[in-house]
Amino acid sequence: MQEASDGLDARRQRAAKNQSLFREFNERIEHLAGGASSAEFICECLQAECDEPVSLTRDEYEQIRSSSNRFFVLHGHEFADIEEVVETNDRYLIVKKLGVGADVAQTLDPRTREARHVDRA
16 A cells, blocks of 8 residues: 555656646746736646646736645646646636645745745845
């Protein structure tokens, strides 16, 4: 049973790392969008080959990003053993990482990482 748990933890950790890379890319998109009220972001699912666009308003994006452990994914791009769907609408789902994935998501969040860097300076 421990091996199954270890395998799940490894999958959750890998998924959080993959999704965090998409989040970094989306942070750049938000920055480049400037004052635009909406933008086309990239689905933050765990599938490394996914590059599906997701249209979000700036307010929607900021609401999701207010938690280090939340990601937006397209319908059908969620994985129940890796993440929990916490919100849904007709365009996308908001998921939160489970187990060790939540810790990885927090650690790799560019916004909290920047804040930690400023605190040390």
